[in-house]
Amino acid sequence: MLEIFNTLLNAYGPRCWWPAQTPFEMMVGAIxxxxxxxxxxxxAICNFGDCLSPEYIAKASSEELARIIRPSGYYNQKVLKLKALTEWYERYEYDIxxxxQVEGDLLRQELLAVKGIGPETADSILLYxxxxxxxxxxxxxxxILYRLGYNLPAAYDTLQRQIQANIPQDIHIYQEFHALIVEHAKRHCRKNPLCSxxxxxxxxxxxI
Ligand code: SF4
Structure with a gap:
């Protein structure tokens, strides 16, 4: 795993993810x-202008929010998810x-209990x-891992544990590795891969 990470890092350079100005913008982007x-x-983020804050999302009407996030698709569902995310964040007084300060496993349980947040979204928020x-x-x-020859378990958490057991528990490596995987999937390992x-x-x- 580490060899893959280093190869991608050498090829593409640090990606410095997540592309967001603030942690709250990151969370909104994950939804x-x-x-x-x-x-x-x-x-959609651009449509918020200067309004992208938990206070604004908590107070805004669903219609207003739907109009703002319309470009992201599934906007009625996403309005409900953003409202639910903000409600969760309120328990920390919107203070990142x-x-x-809260232990990671507990935060993960809380996020997974929020409407519309599954493991991938929860872990993105936790990590970034x-x-x-x-x-x-x-x-x-x-x-990518399948094409590289790995036999992958179907369960999300099992695969996560296996990957985590094979790389140092370093938040910067986790952050970069995921970003590099996305970059690689876009540049080479596309649906129809560009292997050359x-x-x-x-x-x-x-x-393949
Ligand atoms: S682009 Fe081709 S060679 Fe590269 S990882 Fe994907 S399948 Fe393998």
Whole structure:
């Protein structure tokens, strides 16, 4: 695993994720990116203007929020999710430092209990907004590891444990590794892969 990480890091350089100005914007982005391309999330985030705060989302009407986040798709569902996320955040008085003081497993349980937050979204928030070491598993991770020859368990948490057991428990490695996986899936290991020039080509059985 570490060899894959280092190869991708050498090929693409540090990605310095998550692309957000504040931890709360990061959390909002993690909800909005569900089932849509990042370009649509950027449009929705941009529509907030200076209003992107938990206080605003808590008070705004559903119609107003739906209008703002419309470019991200599934906007009626996402309004409910953003409201639920903000309600969870309120227990920490919208203070990221207070939330970060809480133990990671407990935060994960809380986030998974929030409407519309599954393991991938919860772990993204934990890793990039709350600085907790939870490796994010997404479809790109599965696609790349499968093609590289790994036999992957179906269960999210099992695969997460296996990956975490094979890399140092370092939040910066977790953050970079996931970002590099996304980069690699976009540049080379696409649905129809561009294997020529792929930095992992030499060690890849290309189980396509
Ligand atoms: S060689 Fe092809 S299949 Fe293997 S990781 Fe690279 S792009 Fe993906």
């Amino acid at each position: 909005l990116t569900q089932n849509t391309a990042w370009a649509n999330v950027e449009k 430092d207070k939330a970060r 907004a709350l600085d907790k070491p939870f490796f994010v598993i997404d479809a790109y991770t599965r696609r 020039g792929c930095p992992l080509e030499e060690r890849c059985p290309q189980r």
